Amino acid sequence: xxxxxxxxxxxxxxxxxxxQANILKGIDxxxxxxxxxxxxxxxxxxxxxxxxxxNFLETYEEGSIRIDGQEVGYRDGGNRQRRGETDLARMRAxxxxxxxxxNLFPHLTAAENVMLGLTKVRRKPKQEAREIAExxxxxxxxxxRIDNLPSELSGGQQQRVGIARAVAMEPKILLLDEITSALxxxxxxxxxxxxxxxxxxxMTMLMVTHEIAFARDxxxxxxxxxxxxxxxxxxxxxxMAQAGSNQRLDAxxxxxxxxxxx
Amino acid sequence: xxYHLNFNLIWRHFDKLWQGLVLSLELAVVSILIGxxxxxxxxxxxxxxxxxxxxxxxxxxxxxxxxxxxxxxxxVFYGIxxxxxxxxSPTASFIGTLSLYSGAYLVEVFRSGLEAxxxxxxxxxxxxxxxxxxxxxxxxxxxxxRITLPALSxxxxxxxxDTSVASVIAVPELTYGAQWINFNTFRIVEVYIVTTIMYLVxxxxxxxxxxxxxxxxxxxx
Amino acid sequence: MATILYALPFLLQGFLITLWVSALVVVFSLxxxxxxxxxxxxxxxxxxxxxxxxSDCIRGIPILVLIFVVYYGFPPLGIxxxxxxxxxxxxxxxxxxxxIEYVRGAISSIxxxxxxxxxxxxxxxxxxxxYVIFPQxxxxxxxxxxxxxxxxxxxxxxxSLLGIVDLMQSINEVIGRTYEAMPLYLLGAFIYFAIxxxxxxxxxxxxxxxxxxxx
Numbered sequence: 001x002x003x004x005x006x007x008x009x010x011x012x013x014x015x016x017x018x019x020q021a022n023i024l025k026g027i028d029x030x031x032x033x034x035x036x037x038x039x040x041x042x043x044x045x046x047x048x049x050x051x052x053x054x055n056f057l058e059t060y061e062e063g064s065i066r067i068d069g070q071e072v073g074y075r076d077g078g079n080r081q082r083r084g085e086t087d088l089a090r091m092r093a094x095x096x097x098x099x100x101x102x103n104l105f106p107h108l109t110a111a112e113n114v115m116l117g118l119t120k121v122r123r124k125p126k127q128e129a130r131e132i133a134e135x136x137x138x139x140x141x142x143x144x145r146i147d148n149l150p151s152e153l154s155g156g157q158q159q160r161v162g163i164a165r166a167v168a169m170e171p172k173i174l175l176l177d178e179i180t181s182a183l184x185x186x187x188x189x190x191x192x193x194x195x196x197x198x199x200x201x202x203m204t205m206l207m208v209t210h211e212i213a214f215a216r217d218x219x220x221x222x223x224x225x226x227x228x229x230x231x232x233x234x235x236x237x238x239x240m241a242q243a244g245s246n247q248r249l250d251a252x253x254x255x256x257x258x259x260x261x262x
Numbered sequence: 263x264x265y266h267l268n269f270n271l272i273w274r275h276f277d278k279l280w281q282g283l284v285l286s287l288e289l290a291v292v293s294i295l296i297g298x299x300x301x302x303x304x305x306x307x308x309x310x311x312x313x314x315x316x317x318x319x320x321x322x323x324x325x326x327x328x329x330x331x332x333x334x335x336x337x338v339f340y341g342i343x344x345x346x347x348x349x350x351s352p353t354a355s356f357i358g359t360l361s362l363y364s365g366a367y368l369v370e371v372f373r374s375g376l377e378a379x380x381x382x383x384x385x386x387x388x389x390x391x392x393x394x395x396x397x398x399x400x401x402x403x404x405x406x407x408r409i410t411l412p413a414l415s416x417x418x419x420x421x422x423x424d425t426s427v428a429s430v431i432a433v434p435e436l437t438y439g440a441q442w443i444n445f446n447t448f449r450i451v452e453v454y455i456v457t458t459i460m461y462l463v464x465x466x467x468x469x470x471x472x473x474x475x476x477x478x479x480x481x482x483x
Numbered sequence: 484m485a486t487i488l489y490a491l492p493f494l495l496q497g498f499l500i501t502l503w504v505s506a507l508v509v510v511f512s513l514x515x516x517x518x519x520x521x522x523x524x525x526x527x528x529x530x531x532x533x534x535x536x537x538s539d540c541i542r543g544i545p546i547l548v549l550i551f552v553v554y555y556g557f558p559p560l561g562i563x564x565x566x567x568x569x570x571x572x573x574x575x576x577x578x579x580x581x582x583i584e585y586v587r588g589a590i591s592s593i594x595x596x597x598x599x600x601x602x603x604x605x606x607x608x609x610x611x612x613x614y615v616i617f618p619q620x621x622x623x624x625x626x627x628x629x630x631x632x633x634x635x636x637x638x639x640x641x642x643s644l645l646g647i648v649d650l651m652q653s654i655n656e657v658i659g660r661t662y663e664a665m666p667l668y669l670l671g672a673f674i675y676f677a678i679x680x681x682x683x684x685x686x687x688x689x690x691x692x693x694x695x696x697x698x
Contacts, residue, residue, distance in 0.1 A: 057599055085608050093605025103600035107618045116614055117604030169604060265559050308643065328633060328679035329672045330640035333651060341668045348559075426545035430644060438550055450555045462543040 006069065008033045008204055009054065009173055016049060023049045024033070025228035026063070030171065031206055036199040038215035040254055041206045041225035047208040050225070054206065055095040056088060067094060067172060076252035093121050096166030096174040100182055102158045104150040110137055110161045111146045114168045123167065131171050136164035140194050156187030163194055167203065176207035182198075192218070212256040216240065224249050271407035271447040272456055275439075279453075282439030286384075288420040289357060289435060296361035297421075298414075301368025306398065308369065309376050319369060331427050335359050339431045346472050351430040356432055358430075364421050371417065375410035376402060382383075413470035419465050436460060486671060490657040497653025498674060500637050504567075504649060508574040508635045515575070516582020521612065523583060524590045541580035546638050549573040554580035554645055560642075562598060570642030578635050582628065589617060633679040640675070650674060668673035 007030035013133055016024040022048045052066055056073040059082075060099050065072040072091055075081045083091065113117050114133035118124045124132070137146050137204045142159040159179055173235040176195065180188045192211065196218045201204060207252050209215050215222050216236040224232040224239065226248050232239060243250040274280075308319050326334065339355040342348060350358075379402050387397040429438035439458040444450050523534040541549070553576075554569035564572065593616060601611035644650035654671040658664050 053621075055603060057602060084545075089602075089605045089607040089610075092602055095603070097603035099596060099600065099603075101596050103596035105597065105600065105615055105619075118615060119608070120610050121605040164660075165604065188675075265561070325672070325676060325681075325682060328637075328683065330675055332643070332652065332674055333641050333654075333668065336655075337665075337668045337672065341665045344664045362617050374507065378493060378694045423543075425543040426547040427641075429547070437545065437551070440548070441551070444555060445552075454548070454552045454556045456543055457548060461545060461548060465543045466539075471505040 005032060008029060008035075008067045008068060009206065010064075011050075011054075012021045012064050013061055013064075014050070014053065014065060015047075016053060016058065016060045016062075016133045023228055024053070024060070027225075027228075027230060029054065029223065029230060031204060034202040035221065036203070036205040036219045037223060038209070038219035039206065040210075040212060040215055040223055041221045041231075047225050048177055051097075051206065051208050054173075054175055055092050055097055057097075067091075068218050070180040087096045087122055089121070093117065093169060094172045096167050096169055096171035098159070098162045098174070098179045100123050100178040102150070102155070102182070104158055104161055104163045104165070109147045109149055110142060110153070110164075113150070113161055115246070117165065117169050133164070136168045137161070140164045141190070148245045154187060155183045156190045157256050158196055159183065159187075160188050161256045163191070163198075173206060176205060176209070177219070178210060181210055212253065213250045216255075265373075265451060267450060267452055267455075269452050271449045272347060272443065272452045275443050275447065276456075278439035278442055279436060279457060279460060280435075282436035283464060284438075285353075285433070286422060286425040286435040287464070288390070289353075289360060289425045289433070290418060291430060292454075293360035293364050294359050294418050294421055295326070296357070297368050300361065300365030301372050304365070304369045305372035305376055307365045308373055309336030323369050326363055331363060331424055332430060333361060335427055335431060338362075352428070352433045356425075356428040356431060356433050360421060360424065363424070364417060367417055368414075368422075371410050371413045372406065375406040375413075378409050411472075411476045411479060413483045415469060415476065419469050421460065422465055422468065423481075486657075486661050486663045486666060489661070490654075490670070491652045492669060493649065493657050494670070494674070495649040497508035497648055500648060500653075501636065501650040502678075504571060504574070504639045504647075505573050505632070505635045505663040508578050508639070509632055511571070511575040512578035512582050512635070514571055516579045517586055519579065520586025520590070523587050525608075528672045538580040539584045541576050542584075546577050547641050547644070549577055550645065560627065564640070564643035566647050567682065570639070570645055570647060574635060574638050574642070577638060578631070581631050581634065585624050585628050586620075589620035591624050593619050597623070597690075625693070629689060630683050630686035633682050636675065636678055636682070 006085060006115070007181070008030075009031040011027055011029040014024050014027040015022070025046075027046075028161075029050075029052060041047050045078065049058055053060045054067075054072065059073060070076065073083060073088070075083055075087075081089075082139060105116065108116065110129060111133045114136060115126070115129040118125060118129035118132055122129075126181065137143065140163055140234075142157060142160055142164070145153060146159055152163065159182075162179070180191055181194070183191065188211070192214050196214075197204070199218050205219075207215075207219070219234065222236050222239045223230055224246075232242050232246050232249050234242065239249075240253070243253050301376055304319050304322075311319075335356060338359040339352060343350075383401050383405060384397060387401040392400065425435050426437035429434050429441060432438065434442075439442060441452050443453045447453070519534045519537070521531045523538070524531075532627070544552075550570060550573040553564065553573040554566060557564045557569065592635040596632065597615055598611060598618065601615040639649060643649055643655065646652070648656065650671060654667050658667050661667070
């Protein structure tokens with residue numbers, strides 16, 4: 001990776017609190033183009049909040065998040081003026097998001113779920129949007145489910161539609177928020193396989209996950225968050241090696257060593 | 263605006279409003295008591311009855327619910343005495359109307375309340391050897407009461423507001439009092455400001471009190 | 484029987500007025516209630532507070548009093564209004580408050596994630612309402628709303644007290660001429676019943692049809 005290349009996503013000293021509770025206590029992070037970064041950490045460490053700040057589903061008051069040099073939620077120029085509705089929508093279209101609870105639109109078919117953003121945000125003609133939707137639904141292995149409603153799909157299939165809906169918009173970066181935690185164990189792999197493939201093809205990704213083994217195999221870099229801060233980070237192998245010297249990381253990982261990794 | 267508020271005349275005739283409010287509350291209380299008796303009786307009958315009785319009860323409920331209250335008031339006060347040799351005061355007539363009216367709404371409330379009592383509770387009643395009447399009295403009705411309390415509160419507030427229709431047959435309740443002052447003093451804006459506030463304060467005051475009662479019943483279980 | 488045949492043309496005119504008033508009220512209250520209902524759910528704090536205050540006040544006042552307030556109370560304040568429009572305005576206020584509550588109930592039954600998913604693909608607020616929230620909310624909204632139209636029809640009978648010759652008043656006038664109270668009252672009741680009962684049947688039908696759509 002080119003060292004002087006500007007990172008696609010750059011987060012500086014991000015702070016966020018809900019009332020009295022400080023959730024994010026100064027996060028610095030960068031994700032380069034084509035990089036897949038996994039965020040792990042105990043629940044309550046602020047992982048999901050961080051992810052939601054990146055497309056401004058949560059507001060942040062201090063620090064900055066820049067995608068391709070553009071501040072996410074606020075107008076450029078330093079006076080912290082919140083972007084207008086259309087402006088925010090335009091920024092959000094640059095980031096794809098896949099949710100833990102799928103959040104598919106239940107009144108729309110799989111294809112229509114994917115097409116909605118293409119036709120209404122990207123202003124593509126219906127025919128073209130339909131072709132793109134079919135292309136991506138095939139890519140996630142749902143050729144035979146294109147015109148089904150979400151209620152007619154299994155959890156794993158729904159989540160794959162969720163991924164197709166996000167990537168069809170050709171986002172600069174894909175955000176994945178614990179996308180397998182609502183799934184039955186036997187459905188997890190069909191979803192992770194899709195993500196792994198996207199990572200291999202160079203999709204820039206920031207994912208919050210509980211699947212340590214998956215994070216280790218599929219990401220270029222792992223960020224360990226603890227108590228609202230980045231407590232350790234590095235390529236998977238290096239991070240795992242740090243566990244010996246980082247007590248919190250060691251404690252966190254040890255749970256998975258015994259329960260998941262055998 | 264060129265209208266100058268002057269409440270003096272309102273205060274001089276305030277007893278018309280105050281006594282009207284008291285009568286409105288009395289009408290609502292008496293009507294919901296009779297209505298609850300009708301409703302409960304018919305609901306218990308309904309859940310255990312055959313087709314014909316059910317159809318008859320449904321017909322009563324649907325008729326009342328789909329006809330304007332003012333027309334029901336006319337039917338009872340002006341209509342019925344022309345057919346049967348029978349006379350009653352406007353107040354008595356209105357209480358009769360509002361009781362039948364609330365009864366129809368409460369049949370539905372109580373019926374769904376009875377049906378919402380979990381099967382397991384009834385089975386448990388059977389298991390300890392209660393007779394059908396005992397099961398109704400000690401298992402179904404207490405649970406049903408708790409379930410239906412919020413709906414009962416709402417019905418009471420609705421009835422309190424509906425008593426305003428009694429003014430059309432000259433029952434001297436709150437709206438009648440307001441109209442009287444309206445026509446006799448022409449302090450139109452003032453009288454409706456005061457009347458509206460009286461309805462709002464009384465209605466929400468009662469609702470607030472009833473919600474406290476509901477909360478107490480909830481804790482008891 | 485002869486009375487009824489004599490009465491029918493009068494009643495028909497009254498019936499049409501009742502329908503016309505109800506239709507106006509339903510349309511106006513739907514438009515206003517939708518906007519205010521959306522304001523109640525998504526508006527800024529002050530808007531939410533104002534809509535809540537408006538709705539609670541209106542719902543706390545008897546419809547009849549509302550009608551008198553508008554009819555007798557507006558002219559002294561310099562707002563000229565005739566009996567017909569006073570009735571329409573008062574009933575619209577009453578129905579509008581109802582619609583606000585239906586809208587609030589329907590929208591808040593939709594999971595929060597739907598709005599977020601809409602945001603995430605870059606839809607603007609209006610687009611999210613139009614393509615994501617409303618299509619889903621409509622099936623929760625329609626059954627109570629259709630059923631609530633009966634309240635407009637029943638409430639409209641009260642404008643007879645302002646001298647508007649609606650169905651209720653036309654019945655009163657025929658009785659005034661023929662002195663045959665009971666048959667005409669019952670005929671009137673039957674007509675009101677027919678309108679309202681078909682509305683509640685429609686509401687149940689719509690509800691059952693939507694019940695097949697799973698979430």
